[in-house]
Amino acid sequence: MSAATAPLLELRGVSKRFVRGLDLAARIARALGAKASEAVVHAVDHVDLAVREGEVVGLVGESGCGKSTLGRMVSRVIAPSEGERLWKGRPYREFDAETARAERLAVQMIFQDPYASLNPRMRIVDIVGEAPVVHGIVTRRACEAYVADLLERVGMDATLMRRFPHQFSGGQRSRIGIARALAVKPRFLVCDEAVAALDVSIQAQVLNLFIRLREELGLTYLFISHDLGVIRHVADRVVVMYLGRIVESGATADLYAHPNHPYTVALIAEVPRVDARHRTYVPVKGEIPSPLAPPTGCHFHPRCPNAFERCRVESPALREIAPGRMSACHLNDRPSP
């Protein structure tokens, strides 16, 4: 694949397992014949994901489905247990140290909690300006003007840069987090529930900022959220995860209009909407199972209204069901009634 047509960022067969090893007591117990074994969580299970330049990909799923773990692997905060990450069609492991560092700056992350993600003892000018100085993007002397520029770009008054995080509201802190990410001139932003903690009117302001920055700077986004309304608004393409696996993906409008996987159907039906009055809620039964002991076969089968025998034993593969549309469900193999 040539670099021109290759996706900006790609994950191939990426998995992440978190293993809790045995402590001393458990090891002794095992030596004496007890049945102790390591606890393994398959947070992300053989996921393929490609994000093209300039695209906004929305990643949705409920808590514990592995969407944050996937986001952290994309931004290289953590390494995958298995699989390969590619940047512009080249695997990261082929880069020499210097290129790797430069490419690492190209992917930045914006975190959920605007309170916890800013160091309370640092002034805004240092929070935003530290990384570009360290990486030699600006000199220490030019740093203040650079930070002022960034703050204005995210819609903040640059004269406030000597203040501390506690002097700002939630919406302003979100903007500071965005300015910090932009400070190293990234190409790709991973937004992990970046607007979840904000009030509706402030959330609209920050979402508008993301849309404006995309146009101004030509950014590419991986937008992680549990809020399907937000994802529908910002994303070009949506990827739905359930218990570590991708169950469906497709163009946003198409996926919302014609969800294929029963989980996506349920998820979209459950979204509270302003125009639905006095509705009778018909909830999906059950809860998301523990990733420590995922169900056999299709992970969704215990909650699925259409599950049949095959779902219990065989895990469905993610297949293309229409151009640009992938779904992992055995029902697609059945002749439609």
Add this chain to the structure above:
Amino acid sequence: MSHAATGSGTALLQVEGLRMHFFTKAGVVKAVDDVSFRVERGRVLGLVGESGSGKSMTGYSILGLVDAPGRIVAGSIRLNGTDITKLDEAAWRKLRGERIAMIFQDPMMTLNPVLRIDTQMMEAVRAHHDVSRDSAREACREALARVGIASPEERLRNYPHQFSGGMRQRVAIAIALLNRPDLIIADEPTTALDVTIQGQILFEMQKLCRETGAGLIWITHDLSVISGLADEVCVMYAGRIVESGTVDEILDRPLHPYTRGLLDSVPSRNVPGRPLAQIRGMTPSLASLDEGCSFRERCVRALDECRISPETRTPSAGRTLRCRNPMT
């Protein structure tokens, strides 16, 4: 068919001119400022507002949970016709958990982590009723079953950490329902939960209100939750109710520019990919409010006369509005 319009008869809850202020060193913070509304039996009132609008403080005031430096300075709260602001602490204790119950946002904070569920639930029953341990336990098992917890007998012997977030919230709801209260105040109980779990909880709450005839005050910042659940809506901004009415009237024909702005900033009501309609600025600090409409700095329809605080008026039956230049 406006229920709020039926002014006659004793409402389950009638709040009149409630003012709850915090007396801090930095000045008086008017967290709840002249708030009036009523809740009928078996009906759901949605109290909508953003952080700091005073919606939770209104809930706490009804439950008598306001601590110093906060104090109710004016107004009345009538439960079945009796003004409960005049009660002493002993009478409050009898009322709380028995006639009025509250469900909080974070179920992890509501439940005591070192006590088993049965201990916590039975305590709530036996605090109000002189019953045997066995019948208290039976009541707890029924309450758990009612909120959709499978195998309640075994679950009673579990600790809170053995439950998932959604299950914990169900336990909190079960505890609130134990003594069959007349009024339930729910403070953003589904905010921390996933969409499918939120759907389950809303479903249970809706069913329970219909079955038991309890009144429900649902405090939230999420208009889309209100739209599916509530009968009446009060919109709060900076300690005041700026608009109230039936859910259809408020959401379909909002009169206050703030309500309009809130509705317009919901992503699903905008064209995907285009900039969202937004309210400029941010919520003002309650400590530095001056005379006049507190929304006027952010309002697109503000006039000079908005410097003078607008009175609450009744544009149509069952509807209130606090605005000098409403939407047309």
